[in-house]
Amino acid sequence: MSKASNPIILDVDTGIDDALAILLAVKSRKLDILGITTVCGNVSLAQATENTCKILELAGAPAIPVIAGAAGPLTRKSHYEHRVHGQDGLGGALPDPAVSKQADPGFGPDFIVEQAKLYPGELTLIMTAPLTNLALALIKCPELPSLLKEVIFMGGVVRGHGNVTPVAEYNTYADPEAARIVVQAGIEKLTQVGLDVTRQTLLNEEAIAQLTDPVLRDYVAQSTAIYIKRYEEMNGVRACALHDPLAVGVALNPELVGRKSYYVDVETASRLCDGQMVCDFQNRLGKQPNTLVCETVDAESFLDLFINALNS
Secondary structure, eight states, rough: OOOOOEEEEEEEESSSHHHHHHHEEEHHHOOOEEEEEEEESSHHHHHHHHHHHHHHHHHTTTTSOOOOOOOSSSSOOOOOOHHHOTTTSSTTTSSSOOOOOBBBOOOOHOOOOOOOOHHHEEEEEOOOOOOOOHHHHHHHHHHHHHHHEEEEEEEOSSSSOOSSSSSSOHHHOOOOOHHHHHHHHHOOSSSEHHHHHHHHHOOHHHTTTOOOOOOHHHHHHHHHHHHHHHHHHHHSSSSSSSSHHHHHHHHHHHEEEEEEEEEEEEEEEEETTTTOEETTOSOOOOOOOOOEEEEEEOHHHHHHHHHHHOOO
16 A cells, blocks of 8 residues: 555535535545545534545545544534534435445544654644544643644634624634644644635626636535525625635645734633633734634635546
């Protein structure tokens, strides 16, 4: 068995935009996907795992392992987002019966640790879900930060408003304790892809029409219909933000974003602000930076990358 040249693990709670992120990662053919770990988030763990298997079959990549992880947040009750992603998490675009692909044995956090030890200094984690699996992996393996090449996570918002509460983005809101463990873990290269930049990466019906594979085009159109409608109602723009795909985009082409190091923490004990990602822009706390915060994005180039990858 040959060594992976660009080993990554995707960690997902497969809703609509996680599915698009998986499609981008697979179709780009530039990432050696060791496996995909699933976690409770947008939908239940079981639904996220089934959805991931469905998307891999749609992408023609059923051989990629899928390993289920945490069935709930570290300490809190689950907070599903059916109003955003539909009851099945995919906007009803991939009907039952369930796919033939099944999840592999194992536990997501254990898989992360095992692969990090197999690829010390080489493994990139792309996290597009609540950070529960990585937090559990860090608790189990305190040396994990020194084994990782990079962690890219979609989560948080540092300058704008939240999408669940006035200040909190969904992934950090769903498990703020896990997010705090991750940002405080001492991971040398931790990249935050937040709503500040993902809200600039808009997919509209004109862009979807550029997809050349009719099966894939129909899936993307159907799955994002609920997303586009909700985004139009809230923002007056008929499009949807490519939140999770941008995290994959950063792994494929780091030049798509402008990043700057800051000290970041996550609120876990507030009456109003649980899940808020707090960024110390002016170094008021005098602490060493722990996160590369994405501040700018070349949205046009990213959309081109996304369409071209899905058309490859």
